[in-house]
Amino acid sequence: MAAYLIRRLALVLVVVWGTATLAFFLLFLSGDPVNLLLPLDATPEVREQFRKANGFDRPVWQQYLSYMGRAVQGDLGISLRNQTPALGLVLERMPASMVLAGAALLFAVVFGVLAGVIAAVRKGTTLEFVVLFFALLGQSLPVFWLALMLILVFGLELRWLPISGYGVGPLPGLPALANLVLPAIAVGTFSMAAITRLTRGGVLRELRSDHVRTARAKGLGERVVIYKHALRNAAIPVVTVIGLQLGNLLSGAVITETIFAWPGVGRLVLTAVTQQDFPVVQAAVIVFAVLLAVINLVVDLLYGVLDPRVRYA
Amino acid sequence: MNKGWIGFLASLALLGSVWAQRSDTIVIAQGVDVTVLDPNNQLETPTANVLANIFDTLYMRMPDGTARPWLATGVRAINPTTWEMTIRQGVKFHNGEDLTAETVKWNFERVIDPQRPLRISNSWANLASVQVVNPTTLRFTTRNPFPVFVTRLTGFYILPQKYVTENGNRYLQEPVGTGPYKFVRWVRDQQFELEANPNYWGGAPKIRRVIFRPIPEASSRVAELISGGVDIITNLVPEAVNAVRSSGAAEVRSVPSIRNIFIMLNTSGKADSPLANPKVRLALNYAVDKRAIVKNVLGGFGQPTGCPLNSYIFGYDARSCQPYEYNPTRAKQLLAEAGYPNGFTMTMGSPNGRYLNDRQVAEALVGQLAQVGVRVELRVQEWSTYVGQILERRIPTDAVLLGWGNNEFDADNSLYSLFYGGTVRGGPRQVAFSYIRSVPLDNALLQAQRTTDPEQRKKLYLDALRVLRAESPWIFLHQQEDLYGVSKRVDWKPRPDERLFAADMALK
Numbered sequence: 001m002a003a004y005l006i007r008r009l010a011l012v013l014v015v016v017w018g019t020a021t022l023a024f025f026l027l028f029l030s031g032d033p034v035n036l037l038l039p040l041d042a043t044p045e046v047r048e049q050f051r052k053a054n055g056f057d058r059p060v061w062q063q064y065l066s067y068m069g070r071a072v073q074g075d076l077g078i079s080l081r082n083q084t085p086a087l088g089l090v091l092e093r094m095p096a097s098m099v100l101a102g103a104a105l106l107f108a109v110v111f112g113v114l115a116g117v118i119a120a121v122r123k124g125t126t127l128e129f130v131v132l133f134f135a136l137l138g139q140s141l142p143v144f145w146l147a148l149m150l151i152l153v154f155g156l157e158l159r160w161l162p163i164s165g166y167g168v169g170p171l172p173g174l175p176a177l178a179n180l181v182l183p184a185i186a187v188g189t190f191s192m193a194a195i196t197r198l199t200r201g202g203v204l205r206e207l208r209s210d211h212v213r214t215a216r217a218k219g220l221g222e223r224v225v226i227y228k229h230a231l232r233n234a235a236i237p238v239v240t241v242i243g244l245q246l247g248n249l250l251s252g253a254v255i256t257e258t259i260f261a262w263p264g265v266g267r268l269v270l271t272a273v274t275q276q277d278f279p280v281v282q283a284a285v286i287v288f289a290v291l292l293a294v295i296n297l298v299v300d301l302l303y304g305v306l307d308p309r310v311r312y313a
Numbered sequence: 314m315n316k317g318w319i320g321f322l323a324s325l326a327l328l329g330s331v332w333a334q335r336s337d338t339i340v341i342a343q344g345v346d347v348t349v350l351d352p353n354n355q356l357e358t359p360t361a362n363v364l365a366n367i368f369d370t371l372y373m374r375m376p377d378g379t380a381r382p383w384l385a386t387g388v389r390a391i392n393p394t395t396w397e398m399t400i401r402q403g404v405k406f407h408n409g410e411d412l413t414a415e416t417v418k419w420n421f422e423r424v425i426d427p428q429r430p431l432r433i434s435n436s437w438a439n440l441a442s443v444q445v446v447n448p449t450t451l452r453f454t455t456r457n458p459f460p461v462f463v464t465r466l467t468g469f470y471i472l473p474q475k476y477v478t479e480n481g482n483r484y485l486q487e488p489v490g491t492g493p494y495k496f497v498r499w500v501r502d503q504q505f506e507l508e509a510n511p512n513y514w515g516g517a518p519k520i521r522r523v524i525f526r527p528i529p530e531a532s533s534r535v536a537e538l539i540s541g542g543v544d545i546i547t548n549l550v551p552e553a554v555n556a557v558r559s560s561g562a563a564e565v566r567s568v569p570s571i572r573n574i575f576i577m578l579n580t581s582g583k584a585d586s587p588l589a590n591p592k593v594r595l596a597l598n599y600a601v602d603k604r605a606i607v608k609n610v611l612g613g614f615g616q617p618t619g620c621p622l623n624s625y626i627f628g629y630d631a632r633s634c635q636p637y638e639y640n641p642t643r644a645k646q647l648l649a650e651a652g653y654p655n656g657f658t659m660t661m662g663s664p665n666g667r668y669l670n671d672r673q674v675a676e677a678l679v680g681q682l683a684q685v686g687v688r689v690e691l692r693v694q695e696w697s698t699y700v701g702q703i704l705e706r707r708i709p710t711d712a713v714l715l716g717w718g719n720n721e722f723d724a725d726n727s728l729y730s731l732f733y734g735g736t737v738r739g740g741p742r743q744v745a746f747s748y749i750r751s752v753p754l755d756n757a758l759l760q761a762q763r764t765t766d767p768e769q770r771k772k773l774y775l776d777a778l779r780v781l782r783a784e785s786p787w788i789f790l791h792q793q794e795d796l797y798g799v800s801k802r803v804d805w806k807p808r809p810d811e812r813l814f815a816a817d818m819a820l821k
Contacts, residue, residue, distance in 0.1 A: 082349060083349050089501075152536070263500070
């Protein structure tokens with residue numbers, strides 16, 4: 001187990017290094033930041049001075065080495081726009097992204113598992129058809145369209161929920177519950193649909209298996225059979241997907257965060273990309289790489305809890 | 314959903330909107346958030362729009378484009394390189410610190426300090442030194458004549474010397490100015506809160522609390538405005554005009570902006586290339602129906618123009634800036650005279666999304682020019698690549714669509730930056746944007762930079778405009794309009810400099 005952990009942690013480092021390198025070089029393909037950051041009428045002298053001050057005049061490999069050297073010490077550069085440390089800007093927005101991802105995941109898991117079980121148990125009925133129809137819809141709708149429709153219906157027409165922003169929550173740093181609802185649904189719908197389909201498939205398989213037949217034969221209630229015997233076993237692939245989805249929910253909320261003016265990392269990244277704020281984009285990519293690698297590790301370890309047959313070596 | 318659940322959500326939503334709609338509060342939504350809290354270290358409209366409520370400038374831009382004394386009570390030129398400025402008395406910063414001539418001097422020295430350049434330092438490179446004459450008077454010495462001195466004062470904010478020097482960089486967290494509003498708090502990407510300064514030297518503002526919210530998505534801004542969540546939204550897109558108008562809650566307000574949109578033509582080709590011929594360029598101007606473009610592509614929000622300036626700008630002349638009439642027959646005739654009876658083929662570049670419906674404007678042009686036989690191949694590009702090519706003079710097309718917003722409201726900023734061709738012996742080199750090379754034009758532009766007498770400068774710019782009229786180096790298109798969505802409960806008129814001064818606003 002210990003050897004396994006060490007190996008996996010080393011792998012995490014490699015992944016993070018690779019991602020950081022990729023992020024560093026990819027950004028240089030996107031154009032000259034000096035042109036974007038200075039107004040049209042800035043003189044050539046000013047442009048040169050700015051280029052020097054920000055180190056854009058050095059050879060790329062030099063910029064890379066000094067970048068990596070500083071990154072190891074936790075210094076991911078200064079945001080060109082905000083003139084404050086880039087890592088700080090990213091970490092500052094992490095809680096908002098995590099709250100949104102958490103809420104979306106909760107929504108996706110609760111409704112996805114529930115709908116999946118219903119569809120499996122009511123196989124062949126209209127209810128199954130309806131659930132599957134919405135699951136397919138949930139996986140095919142573009143997020144931005146869904147987000148705008150949610151705003152239109154629940155924010156503008158019915159006026160039940162706020163349209164955008166974080167609001168003032170019950171605890172400092174937390175959003176208002178009402179502000180969380182629409183973005184969480186928008187972000188979580190895709191995952192919910194995926195979980196629904198997966199749960200349905202898993203439960204259906206388990207319901208046909210021997211141990212479920214045995215459980216039924218010894219006279220257990222249907223509820224116990226489904227939730228204790230079938231769902232528990234159907235859960236392993238679902239947990240994998242939930243782990244993968246958490247990564248998606250965290251990093252993929254760029255559009256949703258922008259539409260709902262949510263103060264998360266996704267929106268920060270989008271702004272930074274359009275403004276060519278190199279350091280912020282790099283910092284965000286690296287933070288996400290670390291996060292995703294850790295989530296994957298945790299998911300792998302969770303298998304052991306769910307399925308005692310899994311051994312780590 | 315059961316009723317209790319809906320009721321719970323509804324009450325939460327209500328709470329949210331009550332919080333936003335309190336009768337003494339105004340909420341303003343812009344596309345992006347403030348980036349820095351030092352008003353002299355930024356060049357961005359959304360940031361300046363917020364900070365200009367906390368900090369005052371020495372001069373103030375008026376809605377007609379002129380500059381009026383503000384924290385300074387007056388400026389006069391003693392000779393072409395010396396200016397004397399008097400300072401308003403009795404002004405206090407939000408922390409109680411007094412505004413003195415010493416404060417102003419410190420502010421200028423901070424900006425021109427070569428060790429720590431700020432984003433606006435470049436505009437003040439011409440300033441050599443500042444002396445305090447007496448507690449309310451200062452004397453400025455410049456390296457060269459500096460005719461745009463006064464206009465640049467409208468972008469120079471005054472910071473409290475003692476507070477900044479004593480607090481080091483902490484002043485950046487809690488900015489203190491002399492302005493009509495005091496800083497309350499800033500939660501990045503969420504909201505920027507201001508509170509009225511009851512002791513403001515210009516009189517206490519009418520609205521007690523102002524909240525700036527960054528809402529990046531244009532349709533979310535519109536939805537918030539219609540639902541009453543915010544009171545003013547910037548950069549309203551023409552597609553949303555009808556939604557706002559029919560909402561009953563808000564209206565569309567617009568103002569001609571300082572920005573002109575035009576097609577820059579590569580006139581520097583060989584003598585036999587069509588665009589090097591002034592007759593051809595004149596023909597292109599006649600071939601474009603600017604009114605139709607404004608009406609159909611911009612939803613009516615624009616003014617056709619016939620020169621690179623507009624009425625806000627010092628040096629503008631209504632006669633030389635008359636839009637070219639739409640006359641395709643005359644255009645064809647001119648093309649035939651120039652030796653192109655069957656027209657010719659050219660390439661044109663356009664950004665997508667940088668200016669109001671820019672790509673659509675370019676597409677309309679392609680159609681109109683085809684009517685007179687000029688076949689245009691359009692290449693739409695992403696902004697940073699596009700602008701990079703223009704700045705480095707590696708433009709792959711014969712023509713480019715570009716906009717120019719003159720932040721100094723002075724012809725120098727437009728004409729010199731765009732047309733100075735470097736033909737004057739011993740003068741500066743050609744600037745990146747200029748294709749045209751004309752000795753009389755360059756002489757006028759350079760002389761206007763070296764004289765401080767406004768009347769003399771006006772005459773020189775008139776000369777320059779006449780040369781441009783004769784050469785028609787570009788296709789002149791239109792002056793853009795800035796669109797805002799404004800709640801009906803708000804009394805406010807948009808300004809040409811895009812500023813959102815809460816002190817100008819009132820609740821009905």
